[in-house]
Amino acid sequence: MNIIRPLRKSDREDVLEIARHTWEGHDYIPYIFDSWLEDKDSHPVGVEYNDHIIALANLRVIDDGRTGWMEALRVHPNHRGKGLATALTQYVVRLAENIPVYCIRYTTSVGNETSLHLAEAVGMKRKFDLAVHWQENPAEISWRVSSFLLHEVSANEVYQDLINAKLIPFNILVHDWKAFDVTPKGLNKIGLTARFWVRKHTGSLASFSLGFARDASSGLQWSFTIYASDATEFLNHLSHHVEMAFQSGCTSIFMAFEPDYVETLHNLDWVRLEENEDDEWALTLLERML
Ligand SMILES: CC(C)(COP(=O)(O)OP(=O)(O)OC[C@H]1O[C@@H](n2cnc3c(N)ncnc32)[C@H](O)[C@@H]1OP(=O)(O)O)[C@@H](O)C(=O)NCCC(=O)NCCS
CATH class of the missing domain: 3.40.630.30 (Gcn5-related N-acetyltransferase (GNAT))
Structure with missing residues:
Protein backbone atom coordinates (compact mmCIF):
# COMPACT_ATOMS: atom_id res chain seq x y z
CA MET A 1 0.00 0.00 0.00
CA TYR A 102 -1.54 32.85 0.44
CA CYS A 103 -0.34 31.28 -2.78
CA ILE A 104 1.51 28.32 -4.19
CA ARG A 105 4.08 28.60 -6.94
CA TYR A 106 6.61 26.61 -8.85
CA THR A 107 8.70 26.83 -11.99
CA THR A 108 9.13 24.16 -14.58
CA SER A 109 10.38 23.88 -18.13
CA VAL A 110 7.70 24.82 -20.69
CA GLY A 111 8.59 21.59 -22.45
CA ASN A 112 7.66 19.48 -19.42
CA GLU A 113 4.11 18.68 -20.49
CA THR A 114 3.47 16.27 -17.62
CA SER A 115 4.52 18.87 -15.10
CA LEU A 116 2.30 21.53 -16.74
CA HIS A 117 -0.61 19.07 -16.80
CA LEU A 118 -0.13 18.32 -13.08
CA ALA A 119 -0.10 22.04 -12.27
CA GLU A 120 -3.28 22.68 -14.23
CA ALA A 121 -4.95 19.75 -12.50
CA VAL A 122 -4.59 21.56 -9.14
CA GLY A 123 -5.73 24.89 -10.57
CA MET A 124 -2.34 26.54 -11.12
CA LYS A 125 -1.91 28.97 -14.03
CA ARG A 126 1.13 30.13 -16.01
CA LYS A 127 2.06 33.64 -14.90
CA PHE A 128 5.13 34.40 -17.05
CA ASP A 129 7.93 32.72 -18.95
CA LEU A 130 11.67 33.39 -19.00
CA ALA A 131 14.00 32.05 -21.69
CA VAL A 132 16.91 29.88 -20.56
CA HIS A 133 20.23 28.87 -22.05
CA TRP A 134 22.83 26.39 -20.89
CA GLN A 135 26.35 26.01 -22.25
CA GLU A 136 29.54 24.23 -21.30
CA ASN A 137 33.08 25.59 -21.12
CA PRO A 138 32.71 29.34 -20.50
CA ALA A 139 36.52 29.48 -20.45
CA GLU A 140 36.42 28.97 -24.24
CA ILE A 141 34.33 32.13 -24.79
CA SER A 142 36.63 35.03 -25.58
CA TRP A 143 33.75 37.38 -26.53
CA ARG A 144 33.34 40.41 -24.24
CA VAL A 145 31.57 43.75 -24.58
CA SER A 146 31.70 46.59 -22.11
CA SER A 147 29.47 49.40 -23.32
CA PHE A 148 28.74 50.51 -19.76
CA LEU A 149 30.27 49.98 -16.38
CA LEU A 150 28.27 47.70 -14.06
CA HIS A 151 28.20 48.25 -10.32
CA GLU A 152 27.94 45.56 -7.73
CA VAL A 153 25.30 46.44 -5.14
CA SER A 154 23.93 44.98 -1.92
CA ALA A 155 20.35 43.83 -1.38
CA ASN A 156 19.57 46.92 0.68
CA GLU A 157 21.02 49.27 -1.92
CA VAL A 158 19.10 47.81 -4.83
CA TYR A 159 15.64 47.23 -3.37
CA GLN A 160 14.05 50.66 -3.88
CA ASP A 161 15.67 51.11 -7.30
CA LEU A 162 14.24 47.79 -8.45
CA ILE A 163 10.74 48.75 -7.33
CA ASN A 164 10.99 52.17 -9.01
CA ALA A 165 12.42 50.84 -12.26
CA LYS A 166 9.68 48.22 -12.82
CA LEU A 167 12.30 46.03 -14.50
CA ILE A 168 11.08 42.79 -13.00
CA PRO A 169 7.74 41.43 -14.23
CA PHE A 170 5.20 41.19 -11.36
CA ASN A 171 8.09 42.02 -9.00
CA ILE A 172 8.84 38.30 -8.86
CA LEU A 173 12.54 37.67 -9.17
CA VAL A 174 13.73 34.41 -10.71
CA HIS A 175 16.96 33.08 -9.31
CA ASP A 176 18.24 29.61 -10.18
CA TRP A 177 14.79 28.18 -11.12
CA LYS A 178 13.21 29.66 -8.01
CA ALA A 179 11.01 32.74 -7.75
CA PHE A 180 10.90 35.27 -4.92
CA ASP A 181 8.82 38.38 -4.29
CA VAL A 182 11.04 41.45 -4.48
CA THR A 183 11.16 42.54 -0.83
CA PRO A 184 14.08 43.74 1.33
CA LYS A 185 14.05 40.46 3.26
CA GLY A 186 13.76 38.36 0.10
CA LEU A 187 16.67 40.14 -1.54
CA ASN A 188 18.77 39.81 1.59
CA LYS A 189 18.12 36.10 1.62
CA ILE A 190 19.10 35.70 -2.03
CA GLY A 191 22.11 37.92 -1.31
CA LEU A 192 23.44 35.29 1.12
CA THR A 193 24.47 33.21 -1.88
CA ALA A 194 24.15 35.43 -4.97
CA ARG A 195 25.69 38.74 -6.02
CA PHE A 196 23.83 41.64 -7.66
CA TRP A 197 24.93 43.99 -10.45
CA VAL A 198 23.20 47.05 -11.87
CA ARG A 199 23.64 49.84 -14.35
CA LYS A 200 22.02 53.13 -13.62
CA HIS A 201 21.12 55.65 -16.29
CA THR A 202 20.07 59.20 -15.34
CA GLY A 203 19.38 58.08 -11.80
CA SER A 204 17.23 55.02 -12.49
CA LEU A 205 18.04 51.36 -13.08
CA ALA A 206 18.54 50.44 -16.73
CA SER A 207 19.45 46.84 -15.99
CA PHE A 208 19.93 44.36 -13.18
CA SER A 209 21.37 40.89 -12.90
CA LEU A 210 22.27 38.40 -10.24
CA GLY A 211 24.50 35.38 -10.31
CA PHE A 212 26.32 32.78 -8.27
CA ALA A 213 28.45 29.69 -8.65
CA ARG A 214 26.69 26.52 -7.66
CA ASP A 215 27.67 22.90 -7.37
CA ALA A 216 26.29 20.83 -10.22
CA SER A 217 26.92 17.21 -11.06
CA SER A 218 29.24 18.30 -13.89
CA GLY A 219 31.25 20.71 -11.70
CA LEU A 220 30.76 24.35 -10.73
CA GLN A 221 28.08 26.15 -12.72
CA TRP A 222 27.66 29.92 -12.98
CA SER A 223 23.89 30.49 -12.75
CA PHE A 224 22.54 33.96 -13.50
CA THR A 225 19.43 35.93 -14.43
CA ILE A 226 19.38 39.17 -16.43
CA TYR A 227 16.67 41.85 -16.49
CA ALA A 228 17.42 44.62 -18.99
CA SER A 229 15.66 47.57 -20.58
CA ASP A 230 17.20 46.95 -24.01
CA ALA A 231 19.50 44.61 -25.95
CA THR A 232 22.66 46.65 -25.28
CA GLU A 233 22.04 46.45 -21.55
CA PHE A 234 21.35 42.71 -21.89
CA LEU A 235 24.63 42.07 -23.74
CA ASN A 236 26.56 44.11 -21.24
CA HIS A 237 25.38 41.92 -18.35
CA LEU A 238 25.81 38.74 -20.39
CA SER A 239 29.43 39.63 -21.07
CA HIS A 240 29.95 40.34 -17.38
CA HIS A 241 28.56 36.95 -16.36
CA VAL A 242 30.62 35.08 -18.94
CA GLU A 243 33.65 36.75 -17.33
CA MET A 244 32.40 35.86 -13.82
CA ALA A 245 31.94 32.23 -14.89
CA PHE A 246 35.49 32.21 -16.24
CA GLN A 247 36.95 33.87 -13.13
CA SER A 248 35.17 31.47 -10.77
CA GLY A 249 36.42 28.41 -12.64
CA CYS A 250 32.92 27.29 -13.62
CA THR A 251 32.62 24.54 -16.21
CA SER A 252 29.18 25.61 -17.43
CA ILE A 253 26.77 28.53 -17.45
CA PHE A 254 23.03 28.52 -16.94
CA MET A 255 21.13 31.72 -17.67
CA ALA A 256 17.54 32.91 -17.47
CA PHE A 257 16.46 36.07 -19.30
CA GLU A 258 13.51 37.81 -20.86
CA PRO A 259 12.19 36.16 -24.05
CA ASP A 260 12.64 39.52 -25.89
CA TYR A 261 16.39 38.84 -26.04
CA VAL A 262 16.36 35.29 -27.41
CA GLU A 263 17.28 36.48 -30.91
CA THR A 264 20.03 38.73 -29.55
CA LEU A 265 21.56 35.74 -27.77
CA HIS A 266 21.19 33.36 -30.69
CA ASN A 267 22.93 35.83 -33.01
CA LEU A 268 26.16 35.67 -30.99
CA ASP A 269 28.66 33.46 -32.77
CA TRP A 270 29.94 31.74 -29.60
CA VAL A 271 26.46 30.59 -28.58
CA ARG A 272 26.04 26.87 -29.16
CA LEU A 273 22.39 25.91 -29.41
CA GLU A 274 21.18 22.49 -28.41
CA GLU A 275 19.57 20.53 -31.25
CA ASN A 276 16.05 21.41 -30.16
CA GLU A 277 16.74 24.75 -28.48
CA ASP A 278 13.66 26.82 -29.38
CA ASP A 279 10.58 28.12 -27.55
CA GLU A 280 10.62 25.02 -25.36
CA TRP A 281 13.86 26.29 -23.84
CA ALA A 282 12.10 28.43 -21.32
CA LEU A 283 10.96 28.18 -17.76
CA THR A 284 7.50 29.13 -16.70
CA LEU A 285 6.18 30.27 -13.34
CA LEU A 286 2.97 28.56 -12.25
CA GLU A 287 0.84 30.06 -9.52
CA ARG A 288 -2.43 29.63 -7.67
CA MET A 289 -3.84 31.89 -5.00
CA LEU A 290 -5.23 29.89 -2.07
C1 LIG B 1 6.87 14.26 -14.04
C2 LIG B 1 6.69 13.07 -13.09
C3 LIG B 1 6.81 13.59 -11.66
C4 LIG B 1 5.31 12.45 -13.34
O1 LIG B 1 5.12 11.39 -12.42
P1 LIG B 1 3.97 10.27 -12.63
O2 LIG B 1 3.72 9.62 -11.30
O3 LIG B 1 4.31 9.38 -13.74
O4 LIG B 1 2.69 11.14 -13.01
P2 LIG B 1 1.17 10.70 -12.90
O5 LIG B 1 1.06 9.20 -13.11
O6 LIG B 1 0.59 11.23 -11.64
O7 LIG B 1 0.56 11.39 -14.18
C5 LIG B 1 0.68 12.74 -14.42
C6 LIG B 1 -0.42 13.24 -15.34
O8 LIG B 1 0.24 13.80 -16.49
C7 LIG B 1 -0.31 13.22 -17.67
N1 LIG B 1 0.75 13.14 -18.66
C8 LIG B 1 1.75 12.25 -18.74
N2 LIG B 1 2.52 12.54 -19.81
C9 LIG B 1 1.98 13.63 -20.39
C10 LIG B 1 2.32 14.41 -21.52
N3 LIG B 1 3.39 14.11 -22.29
N4 LIG B 1 1.56 15.47 -21.82
C11 LIG B 1 0.50 15.81 -21.07
N5 LIG B 1 0.12 15.10 -19.97
C12 LIG B 1 0.87 14.03 -19.65
C13 LIG B 1 -0.82 11.88 -17.23
O9 LIG B 1 -1.80 11.41 -18.17
C14 LIG B 1 -1.41 12.22 -15.88
O10 LIG B 1 -2.60 12.95 -16.02
P3 LIG B 1 -4.07 12.31 -15.81
O11 LIG B 1 -4.05 11.73 -14.44
O12 LIG B 1 -4.96 13.50 -15.96
O13 LIG B 1 -4.19 11.31 -16.90
C15 LIG B 1 7.76 11.97 -13.36
O14 LIG B 1 7.74 11.63 -14.73
C16 LIG B 1 9.18 12.41 -12.99
O15 LIG B 1 9.64 12.17 -11.88
N6 LIG B 1 9.90 13.02 -13.96
C17 LIG B 1 11.26 13.53 -13.76
C18 LIG B 1 11.30 14.77 -12.88
C19 LIG B 1 10.34 15.87 -13.31
O16 LIG B 1 10.20 16.20 -14.48
N7 LIG B 1 9.66 16.49 -12.30
C20 LIG B 1 8.67 17.54 -12.53
C21 LIG B 1 9.25 18.89 -12.72
S1 LIG B 1 10.20 19.48 -11.39
Whole structure:
Protein backbone atom coordinates (compact mmCIF):
# COMPACT_ATOMS: atom_id res chain seq x y z
CA MET A 1 0.00 0.00 0.00
CA ASN A 2 1.17 3.55 -0.70
CA ILE A 3 1.41 5.99 2.20
CA ILE A 4 2.28 9.68 1.86
CA ARG A 5 4.37 10.88 4.82
CA PRO A 6 7.08 13.39 5.80
CA LEU A 7 10.58 12.39 4.72
CA ARG A 8 13.27 11.64 7.29
CA LYS A 9 17.01 11.04 7.44
CA SER A 10 16.64 7.29 7.02
CA ASP A 11 15.01 7.86 3.58
CA ARG A 12 18.26 9.28 2.19
CA GLU A 13 19.28 6.18 0.19
CA ASP A 14 15.85 5.88 -1.46
CA VAL A 15 15.87 9.58 -2.31
CA LEU A 16 19.35 9.30 -3.85
CA GLU A 17 18.19 6.27 -5.82
CA ILE A 18 15.36 8.33 -7.34
CA ALA A 19 17.80 11.18 -8.10
CA ARG A 20 20.15 8.75 -9.88
CA HIS A 21 17.30 7.99 -12.28
CA THR A 22 16.29 11.62 -12.88
CA TRP A 23 17.73 13.76 -15.69
CA GLU A 24 20.43 11.17 -16.38
CA GLY A 25 21.77 11.55 -12.87
CA HIS A 26 22.13 15.35 -13.11
CA ASP A 27 19.56 15.97 -10.40
CA TYR A 28 20.24 18.62 -7.75
CA ILE A 29 18.40 16.77 -4.97
CA PRO A 30 21.50 15.01 -3.55
CA TYR A 31 22.90 18.51 -2.84
CA ILE A 32 19.88 19.77 -0.93
CA PHE A 33 18.15 16.81 0.71
CA ASP A 34 19.98 17.25 4.05
CA SER A 35 19.19 20.98 4.14
CA TRP A 36 15.45 20.26 3.76
CA LEU A 37 15.54 18.12 6.91
CA GLU A 38 17.21 20.92 8.91
CA ASP A 39 15.05 23.74 7.54
CA LYS A 40 11.91 24.54 9.58
CA ASP A 41 10.30 26.10 6.49
CA SER A 42 10.71 22.96 4.36
CA HIS A 43 8.15 20.17 4.30
CA PRO A 44 9.62 17.29 2.29
CA VAL A 45 7.13 14.48 1.73
CA GLY A 46 7.31 11.11 0.03
CA VAL A 47 5.28 8.14 -1.05
CA GLU A 48 6.27 4.98 0.82
CA TYR A 49 5.70 1.61 -0.81
CA ASN A 50 7.05 -1.69 0.57
CA ASP A 51 9.24 0.20 3.10
CA HIS A 52 10.84 2.32 0.38
CA ILE A 53 10.31 5.90 -0.77
CA ILE A 54 9.35 5.79 -4.45
CA ALA A 55 8.26 9.42 -5.01
CA LEU A 56 8.92 12.76 -3.32
CA ALA A 57 8.29 16.49 -3.33
CA ASN A 58 9.12 19.43 -1.11
CA LEU A 59 7.02 22.41 -0.05
CA ARG A 60 9.07 25.37 1.18
CA VAL A 61 7.49 28.36 2.82
CA ILE A 62 9.11 31.54 1.47
CA ASP A 63 8.36 35.25 1.04
CA ASP A 64 7.83 35.79 4.78
CA GLY A 65 5.23 33.06 4.97
CA ARG A 66 3.16 34.25 1.98
CA THR A 67 4.21 31.65 -0.61
CA GLY A 68 4.35 27.87 -0.63
CA TRP A 69 7.12 27.02 -3.05
CA MET A 70 6.61 23.57 -4.60
CA GLU A 71 9.79 21.87 -5.74
CA ALA A 72 11.53 18.64 -6.56
CA LEU A 73 8.57 16.51 -7.60
CA ARG A 74 10.05 13.13 -8.52
CA VAL A 75 8.69 9.66 -9.11
CA HIS A 76 10.97 6.64 -9.50
CA PRO A 77 10.83 5.51 -13.18
CA ASN A 78 9.55 2.06 -12.16
CA HIS A 79 6.49 3.67 -10.61
CA ARG A 80 5.58 6.38 -13.11
CA GLY A 81 2.22 6.61 -14.84
CA LYS A 82 0.32 5.31 -11.80
CA GLY A 83 -0.94 8.65 -10.51
CA LEU A 84 1.71 9.10 -7.77
CA ALA A 85 2.77 12.58 -8.91
CA THR A 86 -0.89 13.60 -9.07
CA ALA A 87 -1.50 12.31 -5.53
CA LEU A 88 1.65 14.00 -4.18
CA THR A 89 0.81 17.32 -5.86
CA GLN A 90 -2.69 17.30 -4.37
CA TYR A 91 -1.21 16.41 -0.97
CA VAL A 92 1.27 19.30 -1.15
CA VAL A 93 -1.50 21.74 -2.09
CA ARG A 94 -3.52 20.63 0.98
CA LEU A 95 -0.38 20.99 3.10
CA ALA A 96 0.04 24.57 1.83
CA GLU A 97 -3.63 25.34 2.55
CA ASN A 98 -3.24 24.06 6.10
CA ILE A 99 -0.04 25.95 6.95
CA PRO A 100 -1.58 28.37 5.64
CA VAL A 101 0.09 30.38 2.85
CA TYR A 102 -1.54 32.85 0.44
CA CYS A 103 -0.34 31.28 -2.78
CA ILE A 104 1.51 28.32 -4.19
CA ARG A 105 4.08 28.60 -6.94
CA TYR A 106 6.61 26.61 -8.85
CA THR A 107 8.70 26.83 -11.99
CA THR A 108 9.13 24.16 -14.58
CA SER A 109 10.38 23.88 -18.13
CA VAL A 110 7.70 24.82 -20.69
CA GLY A 111 8.59 21.59 -22.45
CA ASN A 112 7.66 19.48 -19.42
CA GLU A 113 4.11 18.68 -20.49
CA THR A 114 3.47 16.27 -17.62
CA SER A 115 4.52 18.87 -15.10
CA LEU A 116 2.30 21.53 -16.74
CA HIS A 117 -0.61 19.07 -16.80
CA LEU A 118 -0.13 18.32 -13.08
CA ALA A 119 -0.10 22.04 -12.27
CA GLU A 120 -3.28 22.68 -14.23
CA ALA A 121 -4.95 19.75 -12.50
CA VAL A 122 -4.59 21.56 -9.14
CA GLY A 123 -5.73 24.89 -10.57
CA MET A 124 -2.34 26.54 -11.12
CA LYS A 125 -1.91 28.97 -14.03
CA ARG A 126 1.13 30.13 -16.01
CA LYS A 127 2.06 33.64 -14.90
CA PHE A 128 5.13 34.40 -17.05
CA ASP A 129 7.93 32.72 -18.95
CA LEU A 130 11.67 33.39 -19.00
CA ALA A 131 14.00 32.05 -21.69
CA VAL A 132 16.91 29.88 -20.56
CA HIS A 133 20.23 28.87 -22.05
CA TRP A 134 22.83 26.39 -20.89
CA GLN A 135 26.35 26.01 -22.25
CA GLU A 136 29.54 24.23 -21.30
CA ASN A 137 33.08 25.59 -21.12
CA PRO A 138 32.71 29.34 -20.50
CA ALA A 139 36.52 29.48 -20.45
CA GLU A 140 36.42 28.97 -24.24
CA ILE A 141 34.33 32.13 -24.79
CA SER A 142 36.63 35.03 -25.58
CA TRP A 143 33.75 37.38 -26.53
CA ARG A 144 33.34 40.41 -24.24
CA VAL A 145 31.57 43.75 -24.58
CA SER A 146 31.70 46.59 -22.11
CA SER A 147 29.47 49.40 -23.32
CA PHE A 148 28.74 50.51 -19.76
CA LEU A 149 30.27 49.98 -16.38
CA LEU A 150 28.27 47.70 -14.06
CA HIS A 151 28.20 48.25 -10.32
CA GLU A 152 27.94 45.56 -7.73
CA VAL A 153 25.30 46.44 -5.14
CA SER A 154 23.93 44.98 -1.92
CA ALA A 155 20.35 43.83 -1.38
CA ASN A 156 19.57 46.92 0.68
CA GLU A 157 21.02 49.27 -1.92
CA VAL A 158 19.10 47.81 -4.83
CA TYR A 159 15.64 47.23 -3.37
CA GLN A 160 14.05 50.66 -3.88
CA ASP A 161 15.67 51.11 -7.30
CA LEU A 162 14.24 47.79 -8.45
CA ILE A 163 10.74 48.75 -7.33
CA ASN A 164 10.99 52.17 -9.01
CA ALA A 165 12.42 50.84 -12.26
CA LYS A 166 9.68 48.22 -12.82
CA LEU A 167 12.30 46.03 -14.50
CA ILE A 168 11.08 42.79 -13.00
CA PRO A 169 7.74 41.43 -14.23
CA PHE A 170 5.20 41.19 -11.36
CA ASN A 171 8.09 42.02 -9.00
CA ILE A 172 8.84 38.30 -8.86
CA LEU A 173 12.54 37.67 -9.17
CA VAL A 174 13.73 34.41 -10.71
CA HIS A 175 16.96 33.08 -9.31
CA ASP A 176 18.24 29.61 -10.18
CA TRP A 177 14.79 28.18 -11.12
CA LYS A 178 13.21 29.66 -8.01
CA ALA A 179 11.01 32.74 -7.75
CA PHE A 180 10.90 35.27 -4.92
CA ASP A 181 8.82 38.38 -4.29
CA VAL A 182 11.04 41.45 -4.48
CA THR A 183 11.16 42.54 -0.83
CA PRO A 184 14.08 43.74 1.33
CA LYS A 185 14.05 40.46 3.26
CA GLY A 186 13.76 38.36 0.10
CA LEU A 187 16.67 40.14 -1.54
CA ASN A 188 18.77 39.81 1.59
CA LYS A 189 18.12 36.10 1.62
CA ILE A 190 19.10 35.70 -2.03
CA GLY A 191 22.11 37.92 -1.31
CA LEU A 192 23.44 35.29 1.12
CA THR A 193 24.47 33.21 -1.88
CA ALA A 194 24.15 35.43 -4.97
CA ARG A 195 25.69 38.74 -6.02
CA PHE A 196 23.83 41.64 -7.66
CA TRP A 197 24.93 43.99 -10.45
CA VAL A 198 23.20 47.05 -11.87
CA ARG A 199 23.64 49.84 -14.35
CA LYS A 200 22.02 53.13 -13.62
CA HIS A 201 21.12 55.65 -16.29
CA THR A 202 20.07 59.20 -15.34
CA GLY A 203 19.38 58.08 -11.80
CA SER A 204 17.23 55.02 -12.49
CA LEU A 205 18.04 51.36 -13.08
CA ALA A 206 18.54 50.44 -16.73
CA SER A 207 19.45 46.84 -15.99
CA PHE A 208 19.93 44.36 -13.18
CA SER A 209 21.37 40.89 -12.90
CA LEU A 210 22.27 38.40 -10.24
CA GLY A 211 24.50 35.38 -10.31
CA PHE A 212 26.32 32.78 -8.27
CA ALA A 213 28.45 29.69 -8.65
CA ARG A 214 26.69 26.52 -7.66
CA ASP A 215 27.67 22.90 -7.37
CA ALA A 216 26.29 20.83 -10.22
CA SER A 217 26.92 17.21 -11.06
CA SER A 218 29.24 18.30 -13.89
CA GLY A 219 31.25 20.71 -11.70
CA LEU A 220 30.76 24.35 -10.73
CA GLN A 221 28.08 26.15 -12.72
CA TRP A 222 27.66 29.92 -12.98
CA SER A 223 23.89 30.49 -12.75
CA PHE A 224 22.54 33.96 -13.50
CA THR A 225 19.43 35.93 -14.43
CA ILE A 226 19.38 39.17 -16.43
CA TYR A 227 16.67 41.85 -16.49
CA ALA A 228 17.42 44.62 -18.99
CA SER A 229 15.66 47.57 -20.58
CA ASP A 230 17.20 46.95 -24.01
CA ALA A 231 19.50 44.61 -25.95
CA THR A 232 22.66 46.65 -25.28
CA GLU A 233 22.04 46.45 -21.55
CA PHE A 234 21.35 42.71 -21.89
CA LEU A 235 24.63 42.07 -23.74
CA ASN A 236 26.56 44.11 -21.24
CA HIS A 237 25.38 41.92 -18.35
CA LEU A 238 25.81 38.74 -20.39
CA SER A 239 29.43 39.63 -21.07
CA HIS A 240 29.95 40.34 -17.38
CA HIS A 241 28.56 36.95 -16.36
CA VAL A 242 30.62 35.08 -18.94
CA GLU A 243 33.65 36.75 -17.33
CA MET A 244 32.40 35.86 -13.82
CA ALA A 245 31.94 32.23 -14.89
CA PHE A 246 35.49 32.21 -16.24
CA GLN A 247 36.95 33.87 -13.13
CA SER A 248 35.17 31.47 -10.77
CA GLY A 249 36.42 28.41 -12.64
CA CYS A 250 32.92 27.29 -13.62
CA THR A 251 32.62 24.54 -16.21
CA SER A 252 29.18 25.61 -17.43
CA ILE A 253 26.77 28.53 -17.45
CA PHE A 254 23.03 28.52 -16.94
CA MET A 255 21.13 31.72 -17.67
CA ALA A 256 17.54 32.91 -17.47
CA PHE A 257 16.46 36.07 -19.30
CA GLU A 258 13.51 37.81 -20.86
CA PRO A 259 12.19 36.16 -24.05
CA ASP A 260 12.64 39.52 -25.89
CA TYR A 261 16.39 38.84 -26.04
CA VAL A 262 16.36 35.29 -27.41
CA GLU A 263 17.28 36.48 -30.91
CA THR A 264 20.03 38.73 -29.55
CA LEU A 265 21.56 35.74 -27.77
CA HIS A 266 21.19 33.36 -30.69
CA ASN A 267 22.93 35.83 -33.01
CA LEU A 268 26.16 35.67 -30.99
CA ASP A 269 28.66 33.46 -32.77
CA TRP A 270 29.94 31.74 -29.60
CA VAL A 271 26.46 30.59 -28.58
CA ARG A 272 26.04 26.87 -29.16
CA LEU A 273 22.39 25.91 -29.41
CA GLU A 274 21.18 22.49 -28.41
CA GLU A 275 19.57 20.53 -31.25
CA ASN A 276 16.05 21.41 -30.16
CA GLU A 277 16.74 24.75 -28.48
CA ASP A 278 13.66 26.82 -29.38
CA ASP A 279 10.58 28.12 -27.55
CA GLU A 280 10.62 25.02 -25.36
CA TRP A 281 13.86 26.29 -23.84
CA ALA A 282 12.10 28.43 -21.32
CA LEU A 283 10.96 28.18 -17.76
CA THR A 284 7.50 29.13 -16.70
CA LEU A 285 6.18 30.27 -13.34
CA LEU A 286 2.97 28.56 -12.25
CA GLU A 287 0.84 30.06 -9.52
CA ARG A 288 -2.43 29.63 -7.67
CA MET A 289 -3.84 31.89 -5.00
CA LEU A 290 -5.23 29.89 -2.07
C1 LIG B 1 6.87 14.26 -14.04
C2 LIG B 1 6.69 13.07 -13.09
C3 LIG B 1 6.81 13.59 -11.66
C4 LIG B 1 5.31 12.45 -13.34
O1 LIG B 1 5.12 11.39 -12.42
P1 LIG B 1 3.97 10.27 -12.63
O2 LIG B 1 3.72 9.62 -11.30
O3 LIG B 1 4.31 9.38 -13.74
O4 LIG B 1 2.69 11.14 -13.01
P2 LIG B 1 1.17 10.70 -12.90
O5 LIG B 1 1.06 9.20 -13.11
O6 LIG B 1 0.59 11.23 -11.64
O7 LIG B 1 0.56 11.39 -14.18
C5 LIG B 1 0.68 12.74 -14.42
C6 LIG B 1 -0.42 13.24 -15.34
O8 LIG B 1 0.24 13.80 -16.49
C7 LIG B 1 -0.31 13.22 -17.67
N1 LIG B 1 0.75 13.14 -18.66
C8 LIG B 1 1.75 12.25 -18.74
N2 LIG B 1 2.52 12.54 -19.81
C9 LIG B 1 1.98 13.63 -20.39
C10 LIG B 1 2.32 14.41 -21.52
N3 LIG B 1 3.39 14.11 -22.29
N4 LIG B 1 1.56 15.47 -21.82
C11 LIG B 1 0.50 15.81 -21.07
N5 LIG B 1 0.12 15.10 -19.97
C12 LIG B 1 0.87 14.03 -19.65
C13 LIG B 1 -0.82 11.88 -17.23
O9 LIG B 1 -1.80 11.41 -18.17
C14 LIG B 1 -1.41 12.22 -15.88
O10 LIG B 1 -2.60 12.95 -16.02
P3 LIG B 1 -4.07 12.31 -15.81
O11 LIG B 1 -4.05 11.73 -14.44
O12 LIG B 1 -4.96 13.50 -15.96
O13 LIG B 1 -4.19 11.31 -16.90
C15 LIG B 1 7.76 11.97 -13.36
O14 LIG B 1 7.74 11.63 -14.73
C16 LIG B 1 9.18 12.41 -12.99
O15 LIG B 1 9.64 12.17 -11.88
N6 LIG B 1 9.90 13.02 -13.96
C17 LIG B 1 11.26 13.53 -13.76
C18 LIG B 1 11.30 14.77 -12.88
C19 LIG B 1 10.34 15.87 -13.31
O16 LIG B 1 10.20 16.20 -14.48
N7 LIG B 1 9.66 16.49 -12.30
C20 LIG B 1 8.67 17.54 -12.53
C21 LIG B 1 9.25 18.89 -12.72
S1 LIG B 1 10.20 19.48 -11.39
